[in-house]
Amino acid sequence: MTDTRVAVLVGSLRADSVNRKIAELLRDNAPAGVTLDLVEGLEQLPFYNQDIDTDAAPEVVTAVRERVATADRVLAVTPEYNGTMPAVLNNAIDWLSRPYGAGAIAGKPFGVVGATPTPYGGKWAHEDTVRSARIAGAVVIEDVTVSQPAVEVDPTTDPEARAKLLAALDTLVQGQPADAA
Numbered sequence: 001m002t003d004t005r006v007a008v009l010v011g012s013l014r015a016d017s018v019n020r021k022i023a024e025l026l027r028d029n030a031p032a033g034v035t036l037d038l039v040e041g042l043e044q045l046p047f048y049n050q051d052i053d054t055d056a057a058p059e060v061v062t063a064v065r066e067r068v069a070t071a072d073r074v075l076a077v078t079p080e081y082n083g084t085m086p087a088v089l090n091n092a093i094d095w096l097s098r099p100y101g102a103g104a105i106a107g108k109p110f111g112v113v114g115a116t117p118t119p120y121g122g123k124w125a126h127e128d129t130v131r132s133a134r135i136a137g138a139v140v141i142e143d144v145t146v147s148q149p150a151v152e153v154d155p156t157t158d159p160e161a162r163a164k165l166l167a168a169l170d171t172l173v174q175g176q177p178a179d180a181a
């Protein structure tokens with residue numbers, strides 16, 4: 001089997017981010033033949049603006065698009081801000097969605113996981129991320145979404161949470177795109 005590279009979009013910029021730690025956990029425990037590439041620079045992307053989405057687009061735009069376009073699959077790892085995904089992730093998806101129909105995320109099998117310190121684990125953010133990625137042209141893999149409550153539980157050390165997150169990665173890598181069935 002050829003190697004699979006998963007581009008990972010982390011929705012938190014916080015130095016001590018639980019979601020970044022989850023992304024690192026998945027990267028460090030990925031199955032053989034699977035590489036997780038945590039895409040850097042999302043915070044340097046300007047707010048999406050069609051006026052600057054030209055051949056002269058900022059270098060960081062080209063770099064982020066390239067990292068995702070060359071990946072086999074895409075995984076968002078994100079908390080929830082005010083009932084939806086953080087702006088940094090939303091903005092990244094906007095950049096990855098253009099040119100319309102041929103954006104870097106188009107046709108990529110896609111999943112989302114993440115944790116918040118509530119019983120819902122960021123469910124609304126994850127629902128919105130899936131909807132947005134799908135509209136941007138990604139192929140959402142069913143059963144990959146994990147909204148992990150991090151109330152009195154550290155998802156990076158709790159065996160049950162770790163197992164759920166790693167199973168989601170496995171499904172993303174192995175699973176058939178349900179949308180393409």
Ligand SMILES: Cc1cc2nc3c(=O)[nH]c(=O)nc-3n(C[C@H](O)[C@H](O)[C@H](O)COP(=O)(O)O)c2cc1C
Nearest residue numbers: 012014017018019020079080081082083116118122
């Ligand atoms: C601006 C802001 C809005 C937030 N809104 C929500 C929310 O709607 N739902 C939720 O579960 N947590 C919310 N939180 C809490 C975050 O989920 C929590 O800070 C989480 O740990 C952030 O993830 P991180 O550790 O990866 O940075 C919010 C936090 C901030 C800073």
